[in-house]
Structure formats: C-alpha cells, structure tokens
Amino acid sequence: MDNLLIPVTLNSSQRRPIQTVRAGKREKRMSAVSTLTFRELSEKMHQRVANGEISASTLPNLKSALRAFLASFGVSEESIVGSLLRRSYYRNLRLHVEKLQAEGRDKSYIANRKSLMGKWCSLVTHLDRIEAAASNRMSPFQSTLNELLTQSQTTVAGLARAVGISKSTLGSWVKGALPNPRAVPSLKRLERFFALEPNTLLDPAYERQNFKRLESKPAMKIPYRARLAKDSKDIYRLRQVSDSLAQEWLSFIVHKTERLPDLERFSRGVWVTTDLITEGETDRNWYCFIKGKYVPTAGIAWTHVISYLGWLNRAPELGGAGLTSDDVQTLAWLSNRQMANRYLKWRIARAENKVHQGVLHFATMIGALNHPQHGYLTQMPELRERLSEAHRPPVWQDACQEAYEWASKTKKRLRAEGVEHSRDPMAPIKSVLELDDPLEAVADMISRMKSCRPTTGGINEAVWARDLLLIKLMTSNPLRAKNMKLLTYLADNTGNLYRRPDGSWFIRIEKRAFKNAKGAAKSRDYDMPVNHVVWGDIERYLNAYRPMLPDADRVDFVFLSTSEEQSDGYVGAWKSLSRRIFYLTRRYLWDCPGIGGHGFRYIIGTATLKKAPGAWDAAAAVLHDEVDTVKAHYAHLRPSDGGNFVHKLLDSAFARM
Structure with missing residues (x-):
C-alpha cells in the first residue's frame, strides 16, 4: 500500500474559525x-x-x-x-x-x-x-496552470476554446479543483499547446506514480455488484399502480399501525411510525407514509409486493406468469399458493440458485398475511372479487389456509437447506479488513482527503470540510447512515451532537431512532463520546463551513447537502449522504471499489476485535448492537486473530527459541 501518512497540519484552522478572505494570486505564488x-x-x-x-x-x-x-x-x-x-x-x-x-x-x-x-x-x-x-x-497543479495563463496573457475562456476543453472544467482547475482520470487527454492537449515536456501537468495533477498504478490495476470485481448491474437492466417490478391497489395498500398500513385495529392482529405485527425521516412524502414514496407519518417497514414490504405483482405481469418467455397489468392490481394474489411457489422458484434461479434472505422474507410475509387467526388477507374475503374470474378461488378461506401451510413448509425447507447471503457485505473492503489494523487504512484515507483540500475558499472548501468531518465522525462513532443523516446540532446543546462543559463532544440519540429499536437499542439510548481527534473538525465545520452550505439557517441537521445534491427541492436531511460516502471511499480508501456507511461499522468492529480478541462486549458497545449479533457477523475473527494475539503475548519466549 502506498500509504500517505505524512501528517497534514491543520491545527491552526482547528483552533479558530477560518477567515474566508482569500489571499491574492501574487501572494499565493510568492508563498x-x-x-x-x-x-x-x-x-x-x-x-x-x-x-x-x-x-x-x-x-x-x-x-x-x-x-x-x-x-x-x-x-x-x-x-x-x-x-x-x-x-x-x-x-x-x-x-x-x-x-x-x-x-x-x-x-x-x-x-x-x-x-x-x-x-x-x-x-x-x-x-x-x-x-x-x-x-x-495553491496546489502544484493549480499554481502551474495559473502561471501558464499569466505568462501567455490569455483568459480561461480563450484557452478553453483554443485547446478544446470545457470552459467550466478549465475554470474549476484554475480555482483549485483536481482533474479526474478521464481528464488525461485534455491535460495532454494543454501540454502540447504550451509546448511543455510530456507529463508536466499530469504529474502535479495526479501524483503520477499512484495514477499509473491505479490506471493499470484492474478494478476489484464484486460478484454481487456485477449480478446486480445485470439485473438492474431487467427491472420487473410493477410500474403502473392502480388507484384500487394503492387504496388496498394504504388500508393495510392503517391496519398495521393503528392502536385499535378493526381486524385481529398479531401482538408483534405492529409497524411503527416516525417523524424521523430523510425526505418528505412525494408521489414516488407514497407507499411508506400514512397520515403524514413515515412507516419504515412499509417500504420494505411494498418492495416485495410490487416485485411479485410485476413478475405476474412479466411475459412468459422471460419467466413471468404472463398476466395483464389490469389483472394483477390487487393484494389478493398474495393468497395464491401456486403463483407464490412459481415466483420463488424463479427468484432462486435468477439469483444463481442461491436461497437468500429475500426469498425467505417473501415466504414469511405470505405466511403472516394468510395466518388462520390474525392474517390480514384471511380476514378480507371481499378481496376475492378483485381477482379475475379465471383465478378466483371457490372458497377464500381455503385459499388462505393453503397459502399459509405452503409458506410454513417452505420456510422450514429453506432453513434446513441453509439460507445464503446473495452478497458478501465485507467483500469490497476485504483488503482493508485483512490488515493487522484496518483503521490504518482509514487514517490513510483521511490523509489523502486532507491533501486534496481546495484552496479557493467558498462552497468547495465547505464541502471538503463537511466530507472530512463525515468520514472522521463515522470512524469515531460508526452509526448507521440513517442516523448520520438525521444527526442534529443546536447552539443551545439540545441536539444529537453536543458539547459538554469540559469541551468534549458527545452524540446522544434516543433508542426509538435506531433500526434495532426492538433489539439491542430497546434498553438504552445512545450517548457516546466522540474521539478527541475529531473535536477540532467539528468546531471548525460548525463555526466556519456549515453556515456556507445551503439551508444552514432552515434545518438543524449537522450534515447539509449542496444544491446539486438535493433532490426535488426537498429541504431536510442529506438524502444522498450514502452515495457521497461511496464516492469518497472509492476515491480515497485504498483498493476499495466504494462502500456505504455500513462498511465503516465492519472496519471499526474488525479493528476493535483485532486489537482485543474476544472483546465482544466492547465491540457491541461501540456498534450499539447486541453481543450475539456481533459474534455472528465477526465469527471469522475468532480462530486466526485470537491465535495471532496469543503469539504476540508470547513473543519474548518465542524469541529465545
């Protein structure tokens, strides 16, 4: 690994607000x-x-x-x-x-x-x-480019026209942006235009040695991502949802969320509603809202429903059932045992014969909806009339009972055969997790990010400071991406991110805000310290940079999106935060094709257990999860790293051998 761990001195900016007044070009060239x-x-x-x-x-x-x-x-x-x-x-x-x-x-x-x-x-x-x-x-690349412009007495627009480069692209380089690898041909044209020796601009733009290696090294291939890319070109979800189907679904959400439902409901079958959302209700996400409240589980269940109904509408030559779009617009199809069985067979074949959790979850949903006592569909016989006559069961209760028995047997059979993961979530960071200290790779990443600090001030530098704090905070407190999106700060210290009288920073989050609110988080709120290394970044970002980002005075979220990152004009939590993490890790985390926020949980959990093998309680505490869950996810660390830890303890004796 070409580690770039030479420290980047940012102490001065961490101890006082940064002045946004930029130095003149002459001053920068001289300095x-x-x-x-x-x-x-x-x-x-x-x-x-x-x-x-x-x-x-x-x-x-x-x-x-x-x-x-x-x-x-x-x-x-x-x-x-x-x-x-x-x-x-x-x-x-x-x-x-x-x-x-x-x-x-x-x-x-x-x-x-x-x-x-x-x-x-x-x-x-x-x-x-x-x-x-x-x-x-100015960076070396920016300085060289500005000198060339000055010496040639030309403008950015004139040079862009002469060389055949976008004016905005060249302008961003002059202001301090670094070119991406696709810009190599443009940089070579600039070198020829100014009669420069080859690589005069490429070297300062890319640190040429690293760029060559990254260019020649084939990208890491993740089998799941390759299959997902292929499948995403063949979307089979139901695209047109009728008003009647939408009403059926909303009535079902009411049944799952209201305190006193009209129909029987399993005691553990309640769906929670929350005000903690990353985006408002729109025509695209109506299916997971009820009376203005967000229902997280509804989004997951709806995905299963429209995937199944979409398969029913799929052409037979493509493996579908071949029904018309009008025929499939009802939840009643979830009580059809034969179609559900055919659908699961097709899903398994599509996943290269892997029985993954999605297959098991669908069978579980069929069983719950058709339960003899508290199944929602069992108690809705009027849905039978929504089916076309050719597929309408003679007796609705018998169809529900048949579907329930099928689901029960299918779940037992699938579990007995073994449920596989359709993807390995740790595959993209395998090389990081194999290090003696995986956290060193993150430190390396942060060092790279620091070295790419824009020198132009304004929004570019604010985004850089935001991204740097995001990565460092996720390393210190590896929360899920949703919790990071909803993290708030208020000047009176009543937000999630707050400062104690001694100057230390902490994060507190109510247990209801966690995904595992009914599991590990049910007994305690989250109130954990932020590593002291991050304190300066927090203060610098909140005092100097956050006010420069859009909507800083309208919302209390710590991390704000730029205008380009906002969607549908929604003012709220940074919706594309996960995509930004993916971009940053792909660019700066060594040998990584990009990971989401959850990848940092794997890195921190692995680093903790490698430093202290068997410290399951400590790992569970930092991840805010159950010990058994951590043991299940990190079981691969038990034999090898435990042995290495013992060897280190006994090094002095082994040295005498």
Missing part, C-alpha cells in the same frame, strides 16, 4: 516557494522506507540515482529543490538521459534511472500538495 533542500528530501524518502511504503533494498539505488542527477547539473544536496524536480523536471530528465546515452549506457540502465528519478519527482509533488493544503495555498 508557494519552498525551502525544501535535497538533503531534507532524502530524509523524507528515508521516512517512507521506515513506514514500509518503499522497499529498504531500493533506497541505495534511489540515493545513487539522485546524486548522479544532481551532479549532472552541478547541484549539491544542500541546495533548494526549486524547479529542478518540479516545473522543469521533464526537460532536465531529458537532458540527463541524453548525457547517459552519450556515456554509452544501455537502454535498461537508462529506463531504471528514469524510474528511480520518477519516485523522487513524485515525492516532491506529494509534499507540495500537502504543504499547499495545510497552508491554504
């Missing part, structure tokens, strides 16, 4: 001159070797190459690096190579020298980027 000497640069390379980022066997060759390179230009190790390994590096490298060729060096020797010098150039670029982020100066 970007570094006093780094080649001797100090060599010490930085030693540090990389000590951190295990570069092989110790490579160090002598690296130092030898640098000495020869400096000698060819008459420069000593006490000299300042200057432009020799920055703006003029590729021109100087070409001259150095020409000298080696004149000496009669073979091609392999020259290729090795170029590779070794590339590592020195990459290190300088990386150090420059970190220094720029820490001191609110």
Whole structure:
C-alpha cells in the first residue's frame, strides 16, 4: 500500500474559525516557494522506507540515482529543490538521459534511472500538495496552470476554446479543483499547446506514480455488484399502480399501525411510525407514509409486493406468469399458493440458485398475511372479487389456509437447506479488513482527503470540510447512515451532537431512532463520546463551513447537502449522504471499489476485535448492537486473530527459541 501518512497540519484552522478572505494570486505564488533542500528530501524518502511504503533494498539505488542527477547539473544536496524536480523536471530528465546515452549506457540502465528519478519527482509533488493544503495555498497543479495563463496573457475562456476543453472544467482547475482520470487527454492537449515536456501537468495533477498504478490495476470485481448491474437492466417490478391497489395498500398500513385495529392482529405485527425521516412524502414514496407519518417497514414490504405483482405481469418467455397489468392490481394474489411457489422458484434461479434472505422474507410475509387467526388477507374475503374470474378461488378461506401451510413448509425447507447471503457485505473492503489494523487504512484515507483540500475558499472548501468531518465522525462513532443523516446540532446543546462543559463532544440519540429499536437499542439510548481527534473538525465545520452550505439557517441537521445534491427541492436531511460516502471511499480508501456507511461499522468492529480478541462486549458497545449479533457477523475473527494475539503475548519466549 502506498500509504500517505505524512501528517497534514491543520491545527491552526482547528483552533479558530477560518477567515474566508482569500489571499491574492501574487501572494499565493510568492508563498508557494519552498525551502525544501535535497538533503531534507532524502530524509523524507528515508521516512517512507521506515513506514514500509518503499522497499529498504531500493533506497541505495534511489540515493545513487539522485546524486548522479544532481551532479549532472552541478547541484549539491544542500541546495533548494526549486524547479529542478518540479516545473522543469521533464526537460532536465531529458537532458540527463541524453548525457547517459552519450556515456554509452544501455537502454535498461537508462529506463531504471528514469524510474528511480520518477519516485523522487513524485515525492516532491506529494509534499507540495500537502504543504499547499495545510497552508491554504495553491496546489502544484493549480499554481502551474495559473502561471501558464499569466505568462501567455490569455483568459480561461480563450484557452478553453483554443485547446478544446470545457470552459467550466478549465475554470474549476484554475480555482483549485483536481482533474479526474478521464481528464488525461485534455491535460495532454494543454501540454502540447504550451509546448511543455510530456507529463508536466499530469504529474502535479495526479501524483503520477499512484495514477499509473491505479490506471493499470484492474478494478476489484464484486460478484454481487456485477449480478446486480445485470439485473438492474431487467427491472420487473410493477410500474403502473392502480388507484384500487394503492387504496388496498394504504388500508393495510392503517391496519398495521393503528392502536385499535378493526381486524385481529398479531401482538408483534405492529409497524411503527416516525417523524424521523430523510425526505418528505412525494408521489414516488407514497407507499411508506400514512397520515403524514413515515412507516419504515412499509417500504420494505411494498418492495416485495410490487416485485411479485410485476413478475405476474412479466411475459412468459422471460419467466413471468404472463398476466395483464389490469389483472394483477390487487393484494389478493398474495393468497395464491401456486403463483407464490412459481415466483420463488424463479427468484432462486435468477439469483444463481442461491436461497437468500429475500426469498425467505417473501415466504414469511405470505405466511403472516394468510395466518388462520390474525392474517390480514384471511380476514378480507371481499378481496376475492378483485381477482379475475379465471383465478378466483371457490372458497377464500381455503385459499388462505393453503397459502399459509405452503409458506410454513417452505420456510422450514429453506432453513434446513441453509439460507445464503446473495452478497458478501465485507467483500469490497476485504483488503482493508485483512490488515493487522484496518483503521490504518482509514487514517490513510483521511490523509489523502486532507491533501486534496481546495484552496479557493467558498462552497468547495465547505464541502471538503463537511466530507472530512463525515468520514472522521463515522470512524469515531460508526452509526448507521440513517442516523448520520438525521444527526442534529443546536447552539443551545439540545441536539444529537453536543458539547459538554469540559469541551468534549458527545452524540446522544434516543433508542426509538435506531433500526434495532426492538433489539439491542430497546434498553438504552445512545450517548457516546466522540474521539478527541475529531473535536477540532467539528468546531471548525460548525463555526466556519456549515453556515456556507445551503439551508444552514432552515434545518438543524449537522450534515447539509449542496444544491446539486438535493433532490426535488426537498429541504431536510442529506438524502444522498450514502452515495457521497461511496464516492469518497472509492476515491480515497485504498483498493476499495466504494462502500456505504455500513462498511465503516465492519472496519471499526474488525479493528476493535483485532486489537482485543474476544472483546465482544466492547465491540457491541461501540456498534450499539447486541453481543450475539456481533459474534455472528465477526465469527471469522475468532480462530486466526485470537491465535495471532496469543503469539504476540508470547513473543519474548518465542524469541529465545
């Protein structure tokens, strides 16, 4: 792993509100001159070797190459690096190579020298980027681009037209944004336009050494995601919902949520309503609201219903039942044993013959709806008339009883055969979890994020501070994404995120707000400290950056979305928070194709149990979950990590052997 754990100094900004007044371009260009000497640069390379980022066997060759390179230009190790390994590096490298060729060096020797010098150039670029982020100066890429614009006496619009780059894209680079990998052709055109040596702009834009490796390394393949991508192109859910079906569903939600239902209801069959929502009621999510209250379970159950009804409407040549859209617009189909059985067979085949939890949940729902005493459909015989005559059962009660018995037998059979996970939730972070300390990968990620701090101020820097706090807070307090979305802060300390008199920060959340409110969270509210490392980030974000984001004065949520991240103009919790976490982890977490917020729970849980094997209570406490649940999810850690822990305890004795 190319760890980037060189600390980023942000102490000054953490202790006082950041001034939003930007320094002038002249001041930034002047302050970007570094006093780094080649001797100090060599010490930085030693540090990389000590951190295990570069092989110790490579160090002598690296130092030898640098000495020869400096000698060819008459420069000593006490000299300042200057432009020799920055703006003029590729021109100087070409001259150095020409000298080696004149000496009669073979091609392999020259290729090795170029590779070794590339590592020195990459290190300088990386150090420059970190220094720029820490001191609110232009990044190396931004500085180079601005110098080119100044020297050529052209405008952003004029240069964009001449080179064939979007004006907005070029403008964002000039303001401090870093190009993504797709921008390589555009950067090469810029290099040719200014007659620059190849890679003059690519290096400061990407830290070229890392970019090459990421370009050449194939993306991690997650089988579940590959299958999901394929299946998402073949959506079979019912798209057109009739008014009669919608009314049936809403009546069912009333039955599941009201305190005194007209029909019999199982004592544990109550659906809770909540005001804690991440978005308001719309035409797209009507199915999980009743009387303005949000019903979380309704959304899950509705997905099963429209998937089943959509399959009934699916063409026979595609594996469906081939019924018309009008024929399937009723919940009565959930009492048809034959169709339910065919549907589950098709679902299993579609999942590559895996019996996953979704299959089991559907069978469970069929059994609950058709229970002889308190099943909702059993007590709704009038639904029989909603079915077409060809599929209308002679006796409604008999159909419900048949469906109930089928569901009971099916659940027993599926459980006996073993229910598989259709996906491995830990697969995207397997390489992280296999580390001795998985938290080091997150520290590495945060260091990368710090080094990419925009230097332009305004909304871009506010988003950067928000994202940085989000990742650090999820690492300190690995809550579910929903709880992070709904996290509030109020100046009078009555919000979820609050500050104690001693200056420490805590998070408190009522137990009813948790997904496992009927499980691990039922006996206690959440009131946990935030790691002291995050305190400065919290204060900086709340005082300086949060007020810069949209709707800061209209809602109390800690994390706010930008205008581009809001959907349907809804002012409320940051709905796309999970997608943002996915983007950030894909970009900054090493060897990760992207994870949601739940992935941080796996990382923290694994890191805790690797540091203290058998500390199930501690892991359950930090995850706010039950010990048995944690044991079930992290059972793979018991044998190997427990053995490694014992070996470390006995290292002194083993050393004598």
